[in-house]
Amino acid sequence: MRHGMIMGLVALLATTIAASAQAPKTVKIGVLNDQSGPYSDLGGIGSVVAAQMAVEDSGLSQKGWTIEVLSADHQNKADIAASVARQWYDVDGVDMITDLTNSAAALAVNEITRDKNKVILASGAATSDLTGKACSPNTVHWTSDTWAFAHGTGQAIVKTGGDTWFFLTADYSFGQALERDTAAVVEEYGGKVIGRVRVPLDTADFSSFLLQAQSSKAKIVGLANSGADTTNSIKQAAEFGIVSGGQNIAGLLIYITDVHSMGLPTAQGLILTAPFYWDFNDGTRAFSARFAGKMRGTKPSMAQAGVYSATLAYLKAVAELGSSQDGKAVVDKMKSAPIKDALFGDGLIREDGRKIHNMYLFEVKKPSESKAPWDYYRLRATIPAEEAFRPLSESECPLVKK
Helix, strand or coil: CHHHHHHHHHHHHHHHHHHHHHCCEEEEEEEEECCCCCCCCCCHHHHHHHHHHHHHHHCCHHHCEEEEEEEEECCCCHHHHHHHHHHHHHHHCCCEEEECCCHHHHHHHHHHHHHHCCEEEECCCCCHHHHCCCCCCCEEECCCCHHHHHHHHHHHHHHCCCCEEEEEEECCHHHHHHHHHHHHHHHHCCCEEEEEEEECCCCCCCHHHHHHHHHHCCCEEEEECCHHHHHHHHHHHHHCCCCCCCCEEEECCCCHHHHHHHCHHHHCCCEEEECCCCCCCHHHHHHHHHHHHHCCCCCCCHHHHHHHHHHHHHHHHHHHHCCCCCHHHHHHHHHCCCEEECCCEEEEECCCCEEECCEEEEEECCHHHCCCCCCCEEEEEEECHHHHCCCHHHCCCCCCCC
């Protein structure tokens, strides 16, 4: 009798192990971003394509994994983003959400993701609060943030004489964070903020706001906005004669899709900070050629490149763990070793969730200097990874041990 029970238990254990070994390995990835509004060019469907490319390049499908990429348009509304995230996590079984253009949407999804023990890989979201007071063990902020943009572009402009500023600020968490971080740099280097105005997201007419900036007489009109808001404000600033009148425009977050939209005659001379440029090296050119082949010739933005690289690193960690079920465990795995990346170079993910890598200060070329389509940037300086992002010593993240 006892022998029979033991043999039965052994058989049951063997069956359980075999079933576990044969269990399907699945991953569901959600690309949640703006697909119809001011940020749709820099993220949008291009970020969905980037995530799909990462799935292809991971090689996991050939190893028996089933990987699905979902997408949704949050319409730049935090409540819609939160609703989609809950649906994806609770009903559809999504394991990771990426991109999240619009910082308010990202912050809303951030808390839900932590509660559900899933993963966020933020690329298009820019607020540095994601690795500051709102940091989470389930979140990685991959591409860049407002601290890095402020210390790259803002610092370069102040050091060359742009010491009085007036801000045109997108009136939500991203714009407020970018203004805050840039104003801190301006004041740190002896400059002064003499005015600011908050502008609703997706504004078509900037005339009243630009008139305030013009009347301030500030040397620099700082644009704490992005996407179509940036291109529209720069185009309308030219119509108002702001630059010809002696003031300068500082686009604090400029994407290559913005430059393409404005055209070089309007965008020439703009200083910008970015961690990625399609024509930077052989790795970026090879990826960008493939991406452009799927996107009717459009080159990838840094946000879209970030979605690709972050998703590829995530899938590598999932494969090493053998499962995507424990989101924190996957993020811990991603943090456990340096990352070698074809698009962003060598880097690592810090304890606060900040992915660090070199940032670059670029200047937009004159039309006469551009030799081919999308040949827009000239490199001015390299900002080393250890200097490009907020030091851990200044972090408000509760995960950082001091």
